[in-house]
Amino acid sequence: MAWTRQDMARRAARELRDGFYVNLGIGIPTLVANFIPDGMKVTLQSENGMLGMGPFPYADEIDPDLINAGKQTITELPSSSYFSSADSFGMIRGGHIHLSILGAMQVAENGDLANWMIPGKMVKGMGGAMDLVAGVKKVVIIMDHNARDGSAKFLKKCSLPLTGVGVVDMVISDVGVFTIDDNGVTLTELAPDITVDEVRARTEADFSIAEGLT
Amino acid sequence: MAWTRQDMARRAARELRDGFYVNLGIGIPTLVANFIPDGMKVTLQSENGMLGMGPFPYADEIDPDLINAGKQTITELPSSSYFSSADSFGMIRGGHIHLSILGAMQVAENGDLANWMIPGKMVKGMGGAMDLVAGVKKVVIIMDHNARDGSAKFLKKCSLPLTGVGVVDMVISDVGVFTIDDNGVTLTELAPDITVDEVRARTEADFSIAEGLT
Amino acid sequence: MSKTYTDAAAALEGILFDGMTIMAGGFGLCGIPENLIAALRDSATRDITAISNNAGVDDFGLGLLLQSRQIKKMISSYVGENKEFERQFLAKELELEFNPQGTLAERIRAGGAGIPGFYTKTGVGTLIAEGKEHKDFSGETYIMETGLVADVALVKAWKGDREGNLVYRKTARNFNPMMATAGKITVAEVEELVEVGALDPDHIHTPGIFVQRIIQSKDLEKRIEQRTIREKGE
Amino acid sequence: MSKTYTDAAAALEGILFDGMTIMAGGFGLCGIPENLIAALRDSATRDITAISNNAGVDDFGLGLLLQSRQIKKMISSYVGENKEFERQFLAKELELEFNPQGTLAERIRAGGAGIPGFYTKTGVGTLIAEGKEHKDFSGETYIMETGLVADVALVKAWKGDREGNLVYRKTARNFNPMMATAGKITVAEVEELVEVGALDPDHIHTPGIFVQRIIQSKDLEKRIEQRTIREKGE
Numbered sequence: 094m095a096w097t098r099q100d101m102a103r104r105a106a107r108e109l110r111d112g113f114y115v116n117l118g119i120g121i122p123t124l125v126a127n128f129i130p131d132g133m134k135v136t137l138q139s140e141n142g143m144l145g146m147g148p149f150p151y152a153d154e155i156d157p158d159l160i161n162a163g164k165q166t167i168t169e170l171p172s173s174s175y176f177s178s179a180d181s182f183g184m185i186r187g188g189h190i191h192l193s194i195l196g197a198m199q200v201a202e203n204g205d206l207a208n209w210m211i212p213g214k215m216v217k218g219m220g221g222a223m224d225l226v227a228g229v230k231k232v233v234i235i236m237d238h239n240a241r242d243g244s245a246k247f248l249k250k251c252s253l254p255l256t257g258v259g260v261v262d263m264v265i266s267d268v269g270v271f272t273i274d275d276n277g278v279t280l281t282e283l284a285p286d287i288t289v290d291e292v293r294a295r296t297e298a299d300f301s302i303a304e305g306l307t
Numbered sequence: 308m309a310w311t312r313q314d315m316a317r318r319a320a321r322e323l324r325d326g327f328y329v330n331l332g333i334g335i336p337t338l339v340a341n342f343i344p345d346g347m348k349v350t351l352q353s354e355n356g357m358l359g360m361g362p363f364p365y366a367d368e369i370d371p372d373l374i375n376a377g378k379q380t381i382t383e384l385p386s387s388s389y390f391s392s393a394d395s396f397g398m399i400r401g402g403h404i405h406l407s408i409l410g411a412m413q414v415a416e417n418g419d420l421a422n423w424m425i426p427g428k429m430v431k432g433m434g435g436a437m438d439l440v441a442g443v444k445k446v447v448i449i450m451d452h453n454a455r456d457g458s459a460k461f462l463k464k465c466s467l468p469l470t471g472v473g474v475v476d477m478v479i480s481d482v483g484v485f486t487i488d489d490n491g492v493t494l495t496e497l498a499p500d501i502t503v504d505e506v507r508a509r510t511e512a513d514f515s516i517a518e519g520l521t
Numbered sequence: 522m523s524k525t526y527t528d529a530a531a532a533l534e535g536i537l538f539d540g541m542t543i544m545a546g547g548f549g550l551c552g553i554p555e556n557l558i559a560a561l562r563d564s565a566t567r568d569i570t571a572i573s574n575n576a577g578v579d580d581f582g583l584g585l586l587l588q589s590r591q592i593k594k595m596i597s598s599y600v601g602e603n604k605e606f607e608r609q610f611l612a613k614e615l616e617l618e619f620n621p622q623g624t625l626a627e628r629i630r631a632g633g634a635g636i637p638g639f640y641t642k643t644g645v646g647t648l649i650a651e652g653k654e655h656k657d658f659s660g661e662t663y664i665m666e667t668g669l670v671a672d673v674a675l676v677k678a679w680k681g682d683r684e685g686n687l688v689y690r691k692t693a694r695n696f697n698p699m700m701a702t703a704g705k706i707t708v709a710e711v712e713e714l715v716e717v718g719a720l721d722p723d724h725i726h727t728p729g730i731f732v733q734r735i736i737q738s739k740d741l742e743k744r745i746e747q748r749t750i751r752e753k754g755e
Numbered sequence: 756m757s758k759t760y761t762d763a764a765a766a767l768e769g770i771l772f773d774g775m776t777i778m779a780g781g782f783g784l785c786g787i788p789e790n791l792i793a794a795l796r797d798s799a800t801r802d803i804t805a806i807s808n809n810a811g812v813d814d815f816g817l818g819l820l821l822q823s824r825q826i827k828k829m830i831s832s833y834v835g836e837n838k839e840f841e842r843q844f845l846a847k848e849l850e851l852e853f854n855p856q857g858t859l860a861e862r863i864r865a866g867g868a869g870i871p872g873f874y875t876k877t878g879v880g881t882l883i884a885e886g887k888e889h890k891d892f893s894g895e896t897y898i899m900e901t902g903l904v905a906d907v908a909l910v911k912a913w914k915g916d917r918e919g920n921l922v923y924r925k926t927a928r929n930f931n932p933m934m935a936t937a938g939k940i941t942v943a944e945v946e947e948l949v950e951v952g953a954l955d956p957d958h959i960h961t962p963g964i965f966v967q968r969i970i971q972s973k974d975l976e977k978r979i980e981q982r983t984i985r986e987k988g989e
Binding site: 325326328348350352358359383385386387388389390396397398399400401402403404442 | 522630632633634635636682684686702717718720722723725728729730731
Binding site for chain 2: 782783784785786808831832833834835836840841844845851853855856857858859860861863864875876877878879880881882883913923924925926927928929930931932933960977978979980981982983984985986987
């Protein structure tokens, strides 16, 4: 049984550590905030200029001057601070954020990431994604393991324009967890009832299997 | 009769314009603040991080957190703002200051300025002087026309290490006023009882005489 | 020499010209200079190069200037919310330069601070790096990006005074402070034009030196793009 | 994971080592981390490279570390107030790197913001430019300066909370905000350690992410270098 979006977000939350400053991308990564363990202090950064992001507002708390990088209304916390976009990306580029969790269209076995453009089709822009993957200490990707048409997204080499080169440290997909480091890709966890053979069949990237994983 | 320090400061104040943002160096340039014409709005910048500098404090107003770039205690105005040194020099380097009035050890006829170092003798540092002359739109020098030993300070070429190359727009000394532009140096005003011949004798730099000046 | 103008049209008088470069603050529709954008649309200034993180939505923000075909080129990081933008771009009626958001913010900050170029690792190995100078520092590769300035910068603040001192509110700060420094002429609109002395000098985000003209905003809509709420009890 | 420490000695424990690079905030004696400098002196850490705009005076500020011969090298813009500095430098007991003040401020800001190099026109044609890369932009010549980081940055703020959020007061802000961003570890001392929530999020100058350790200052002297006053009636 493959992991759901909630399962993937829950698994990603295990990468959080006490005292971490974290940037969560739009979509499934946003759900990770729901799984921060009790008693663990994690501060969420929003690249449009906020540290210490609170939950979504109640209907009577909505403030047009208070949004996250996904343009969603949010709230502040007693510990919050606001700053300019230049200061925000100074924080990001300068390596002050511990962890960024993002979505992906494609990941390559050397850690290359593509998540911003489909030539001739999508004209949206990279927003802050290139800055985040270049600057943040650890980059974790959450994605469906395969595209809707069944094709592999975890590849030997990305075919789409890149967001960053060699930037991905971990991939969490619906079939399991992979680390990417100097030893290449390693499958470290499997979703329930998913077999290594199934993962191999659905993955183009080469990967080794962590010790003890059946 | 040569100009006094007060005279030179008063003359320099005539370079001020309504709405100007101005940085005044340590020493005689500081006196220029006393000659801002009534009704003219001039805002003083202090490069340690303040815009809208007020006068020196009364004895009971002294605040160790409120000093100018000469480390003197000062006061704030209702219009004042504070900012970091990086923001302050962004303001200076970015060309947002209209006028800087500074002292000099030597000025050359091409506008070169030396005012920070005597090799083997003085170990003080340039502070913000190099940034000011490089970034501010107009640089006016107030200086004694000759050194204590009578030697010329307004030279064909500076012998001391430079603060900036081709940065000086005007020199106000005790003998008169000189402009420096694409046409070279022009003597435009004389102090009372000072003759062109006397200025020539006391100046190494080549200069032409403004029309109408006797 | 007063910096205060009666309204947006008056504040833009004499400083607009065809082919000019404009910066407009805001992130999405948050913190955008609504009055000034509307006045720029009414001015019918053409062939504008617009530097702004986003392009508004179809009928609001910079989207208004796209509808009226006043924009020749956009420099942005993300324009996903604007259908008219996509149409004009795919029809090659509009030039587009994408910058990573942090690179865009830094280029504007650099432009205002007299820094013509700087190095960043953002975008190394991507399309963004093509044609740019590469340089190694401590064994890592970086690309050079250049400073950006504008003929006119349009910014929106929460409070401001007649000296041009500005204070922003919450995430409506975003690109406004850097853009204020990078305009040859900067025009600010504020929700509340206060007396000089009403703003604490330690809390001023944009010192007045950067603002040449200022107006009190009128009839702000302050639209919300993604109204996301939780229910009581959650 | 608490950021709060009982005193300066405790806040520096385990992060000091001989040969390290330290940044210390302040302009002259205004806004200097008095308690942390004293604790650094007491630690007897040696061969320090100290990055600070000034070098204190003979018996206060960084002058204390010069007296005790703990500093191997200084990177500063102006050291005119310190006789012991001049003596050690002329006797070649001390290395010195002068940076123009704005270049120093920008190098520190760049270091904290992940920018390894930038171009400036400050110092072109002077001693400062020797050996540095030159590049032309729009027909003007600029020199490249590099980003600076420190093993430990020591900063002084007015108010701070347990999250590390800091607010500075008047011209005591100076180099402190950039240095807070450029320390691998940043230690802050504050005149008033306040409850989380006591600082307005719009007024925080240094967000807590940059501060790893924080203490309440004790027995601050806050010396004045040039007590300059006017008489009543002036």
